[in-house]
Amino acid sequence: MKNETEILTVKLNEIHSSLTAKSDIEKTEKEIKNLIKNYLPNNYKVLEEVFELEFNKFNKSIFEDFSFLTETKSKEQIRQENTNKLKSKTHKTIDYLSLIEFPNTYDGALYTINEKKDFILKKLNLVFNDNYYSLSKILDLNNIEYRQGETRELAQDLAKSGYLILFSEYNNNGDDYVKLSVKGASYIERKTTKKSKKKSQEEIDEKIEKITEMLIKLGYGQEIIFNEMEEIRDLYSKLNNKNWSELVKGKLIDLGLSQVIEKETISKIFETLIDQKFQLLN
Template structure:
């Protein structure tokens, strides 16, 4: 399964659906009547259908399992034996779960290279990673998910990044190896779920500091760089990221162009993108897309 549309556009649309869902929560959170319950149910179903239709058609082949994965699976009782207050409460909670599910879905997709950015990786190389390579990949992706503090399926991470497991317990073995090294904490069940520990976070940060970014693809033309900055600002403004700090940072970058070689420009761009993510002007996905437009490289976090 591969994303057919640009990641930045897909994420922007899902973010809009999340906002629409939150509007429904706000609108009906104080509802008490049977009529309002019916309106809430209908509005929720319409919202669900819109989200499901968009997601299914955004992938090749269509993501036909998304409907089951997306709709709240906790089995909230909405039957006639409940009072209307409880039915509304259960429906609201189911909607909250679906909104949270969409947020998590975006996080997992963002770190799934084989689905979101297959043209930017060597899938054959991924499929033939040795043990050290697979362990490094797991740590790297858990690092990208570190801030939410949750456990994440190793199987899901590996499959989303083009790694096929050879046996049922292989994810358990990888988890055990990393846990024994003190890098992750595992929660074992039918599938192995893990989260990064501080030791693992530190190991990834040290490894990434040693990475050398290739800035050779950056344009040598000052005018081309200035035009690209203009295009980037236009794109992110259309996506709803219009904070003044973004424009200020890129204005400074544009003014410095005549004094910078490729490497210096790339390093300054990277620093500004890190700062903007830290200040929550936009997220890592947007920053990575911007960095790629200038350098044809993935921005390491």
């Protein structure tokens, strides 16, 4: 079942896809704002700012500063420009929606600077593109507290490390708007992979413990069995999944052929470790 953020994202994507030069821009903008207010009332203020202000911030034309240079445009050109503008505004809003954590396990609970840095990089990696995003808005959308001026300091610090690119490098009014650099994406991907491997290792450890308890209850006390289980545990982090699965299969077959463990028990061990049924012995 989809949560409110996911439902809103689907609806905005539908609107984005259906926009044409014939669309009623004013009516559609009101519809989008109402959808945001209905589905995410607590985040309405932040998302309204994204929808209303960010396009102009990043797409200011030189003609706005020099009105005498304003070019004459046809009605068709104006309609198409307005349509493209609304598409851009809607797409940016959808991007910010993807940065909302669900379920929100943080909710103001990120206390250290390093925790906030990792959270920011993780979120920006979800929208790894050429657009710039406000760190304060990202934290606000996730109910994460920060000091006055802290997001700008975080942006500058992460930029010094090469993980972020500051919009203020190109615009004096860049505030805390940033985008992820290749180095930043590489860093967070490595960290995420490392965490994933750690979690997988913990799951294998739990399975080995479960198997050990099962073997003891069944009356198996041979040291060779438990030594093999420990080797299987140790090699999990050193081999890829395919090679590790083949190793498990080979060791269990050897134990079966030497009649150290019965066929049914071997099948249970294999199914517990590999999460699939497999007939090891004929």
